[in-house]
Amino acid sequence: DGGITQSPKYLFRKEGQNVTLSCEQNLNHDAMYWYRQDPGQGLRLIYYSQIVNDFQKGDIAEGYSVSREKKESFPLTVTSAQKNPTAFYLCASSRGTERNYGYTFGSGTRLTVV
């Protein structure tokens, strides 16, 4: 079955460390997105990519970095510059760059700073 795979499901980070969250899709979707979810808040967009080797900042990009070397993969690195990284991170994709397509989401990665 086609879908989005996020790994790991749970991730623990020490202060000052960089960590990378994986997102892989086999839907042949062109666009991919990273969102952050905090209790009591809506999902907030971190980064998105509409094509390989290109990506744009979302609303809360500071302290994060991404790459898009392959169509299927869009990893997110949470750097030590992100002051409050504990959150639930969700990856999504959509079929094309046309804005009438819906989004498909992965199952998420919960990141905790220890």
Add this chain to the structure above:
Amino acid sequence: KQEVTQIPAALSVPEGENLVLNCSFTDSAIYNLQWFRQDPGKGLTSLLLIQSSQREQTSGRLNASLDKSSGRSTLYIAASQPGDSATYLCAVRYSTLTFGKGTMLLVSP
């Protein structure tokens, strides 16, 4: 600023009731609107996608309506069941998807 608001924030109903969840958005220049379901600690499952040119979409016991001019959408759930208990998220597509904070639904047996 493009904002999406969902009312109520939480809702508790007995099994079998029909219910309506509300979503409003400030900028009516949308491409589409998508309703999602989220179970605790899980990802988002898409329920219904309504294009800006459509008035409603139906899937089983779910019906979503869209009034773009007034900036409103409703999700109607018929004959609610305990398995419907989850958080329901409304998301509006502008250049990207903008989310409301969700309605937490509890259906009691």
